Amino acid sequence: MDLAIETINLTKHYGNKVGCAEICLRVPRGQIFGFLGPNGAGKSTLVKTLIGLLFPTSGEARLLGKPLGDIGVRRKIGFLPENFRYHDWLTCSQLLDFHASLYGMSNAEKKRRIPQVIKQVGLSGRESQKIRTYSKGMQQRAGLACALLPDPDLLFLDEPTSALDPLGRRDVRELLVELRAGGKTIFLNSHLLSEVEMICDMVAFIRQGKVIRQGTLDELRSAEINVEMRCEGLTEQIRDALAGLTLSMYIEGGTVLATVSKDEDIPLLADAVIRGGGRLYELNRKRSSLEEMFISMAQEETNNDGYY
Numbered sequence: 207m208d209l210a211i212e213t214i215n216l217t218k219h220y221g222n223k224v225g226c227a228e229i230c231l232r233v234p235r236g237q238i239f240g241f242l243g244p245n246g247a248g249k250s251t252l253v254k255t256l257i258g259l260l261f262p263t264s265g266e267a268r269l270l271g272k273p274l275g276d277i278g279v280r281r282k283i284g285f286l287p288e289n290f291r292y293h294d295w296l297t298c299s300q301l302l303d304f305h306a307s308l309y310g311m312s313n314a315e316k317k318r319r320i321p322q323v324i325k326q327v328g329l330s331g332r333e334s335q336k337i338r339t340y341s342k343g344m345q346q347r348a349g350l351a352c353a354l355l356p357d358p359d360l361l362f363l364d365e366p367t368s369a370l371d372p373l374g375r376r377d378v379r380e381l382l383v384e385l386r387a388g389g390k391t392i393f394l395n396s397h398l399l400s401e402v403e404m405i406c407d408m409v410a411f412i413r414q415g416k417v418i419r420q421g422t423l424d425e426l427r428s429a430e431i432n433v434e435m436r437c438e439g440l441t442e443q444i445r446d447a448l449a450g451l452t453l454s455m456y457i458e459g460g461t462v463l464a465t466v467s468k469d470e471d472i473p474l475l476a477d478a479v480i481r482g483g484g485r486l487y488e489l490n491r492k493r494s495s496l497e498e499m500f501i502s503m504a505q506e507e508t509n510n511d512g513y514y
């Protein structure tokens with residue numbers, strides 16, 4: 207498989223604190239890859255390590271087939287940081303000119319490319335305004351234009367739509383889908399799971415610095431089945447039996463929300479309630495949304511409140 211990103215046990219420690227640990231990812235070219243995880247899970251650390259802002263503590267990685275740090279590859283990478291802040295005394299055109307110089311573009315290239323990216327991000331007509339007069343959303347669009355300048359084969363976007371309104375988000379989604387159609391690979395960090403669900407081909411979940419799942423959305427969805435049961439008389443013994451059958455479970459009043467890995471487990475749940483002397487009024491099998499998967503993975507093994 208032609209991979210845009212491959213990491214083997216990639217690890218970054220900050221002193222004795224873990225940023226990300228033993229990350230093994232395979233991102234095929236031409237895909238939109240969603241990298242998901244709770245706050246502080248290690249998403250930005252991994253991206254910064256891949257693009258060369260941080261040095262790995264151990265492990266290996268290849269971008270576009272070359273080891274980290276390859277100058278030729280760096281020219282083909284675009285990056286939108288999460289906490290974007292640009293020189294606000296410059297106009298958008300001046301900002302792009304500055305970034306184009308950093309990419310080593312000739313004047314002729316700049317003249318061709320700058321108007322193109324301004325148009326791509328929807329800032330045509332506003333490019334002569336100073337960044338300080340831009341709304342947050344417009345600043346984010348300007349940041350995206352900077353990332354697109356080198357016509358990158360691989361684009362790292364850290365929360366690219368966090369400052370945008372729903373229309374702006376739709377614009378960016380359409381742009382990303384267009385870029386994918388042109389063969390580009392997009393590595394997307396985002397908390398906006400419905401958005402990720404709409405455009406990503408594959409996703410990986412990271413928690414406490416480690417990747418705990420990765421695959422296509424369908425693979426991940428079929429790996430987890432959500433079951434909702436309405437019951438009465440849930441004794442301690444029934445709860446323990448259910449916990450032993452499920453990947454995760456939440457009980458509130460008489461409602462049990464359980465996640466199991468295969469269809470064959472569903473009748474076992476019903477059986478556990480009935481054999482334990484409880485009453486089962488309703489049982490529904492539900493397809494997991496990405497949001498549900500995210501919550502269940504973030505909660506796994508935490509054993510808080512009603513969670514098992």
Ligand SMILES: Nc1ncnc2c1ncn2[C@@H]1O[C@H](COP(=O)(O)OP(=O)(O)OP(=O)(O)O)[C@@H](O)[C@H]1O
Pocket residue numbers: 220223224225226243244245246247248249250251252288
């Ligand atoms: N410069 C740093 N020095 C020390 N620890 C850091 C540094 N940057 C990040 N960390 C720690 O590394 C871990 C991963 O942080 P990181 O910023 O990569 O998470 P994240 O998944 O991007 O979070 P968020 O969704 O909040 O942006 C956290 O425990 C964080 O406190």
